[in-house]
Amino acid sequence: xxxxxxxxxxxxxxxxxxxxxxxxxxxxxxxxxxxxxxxxxxxxxxxxxxxxxxxxxxxxxxxxxxxxxxxxxxxxxxxxxxxxxxxxxxxxxxxxxxxxxxxxxxxxxxxxxxxxxxxxxxxxxxx
Numbered sequence: 001x002x003x004x005x006x007x008x009x010x011x012x013x014x015x016x017x018x019x020x021x022x023x024x025x026x027x028x029x030x031x032x033x034x035x036x037x038x039x040x041x042x043x044x045x046x047x048x049x050x051x052x053x054x055x056x057x058x059x060x061x062x063x064x065x066x067x068x069x070x071x072x073x074x075x076x077x078x079x080x081x082x083x084x085x086x087x088x089x090x091x092x093x094x095x096x097x098x099x100x101x102x103x104x105x106x107x108x109x110x111x112x113x114x115x116x117x118x119x120x121x122x123x124x125x126x127x
């Protein structure tokens with residue numbers, strides 16, 4: 001299997017603050033490029049390969065087709081980084097482009113403001 005082919009998809013649990021890469025976003029799904037080690041997996045983060053502990057990620061064979069809902073653990077307005085402040089305590093992640101956007105209420109369907117994908121919001125599998 002080449003380095004560009006995915007061996008699955010992984011997302012970081014939302015309560016985890018990764019010391020290995022601040023660029024990994026909770027709720028976003030990343031291609032798994034190596035899962036041969038029992039204690040870690042390698043994911044592709046843009047053009048970079050990052051090893052993460054297996055215990056802090058959920059792995060699936062296919063990328064989800066639904067919007068992921070992320071509940072930000074420990075979120076307060078004063079603790080939020082400026083760019084994330086607008087998202088609020090709960091936000092959605094587009095399954096296509098990984099764009100994050102705030103959620104008002106509990107809609108069954110949403111349209112991504114970035115790429116226009118419309119789809120179901122996966123409330124039952126929130127992180």
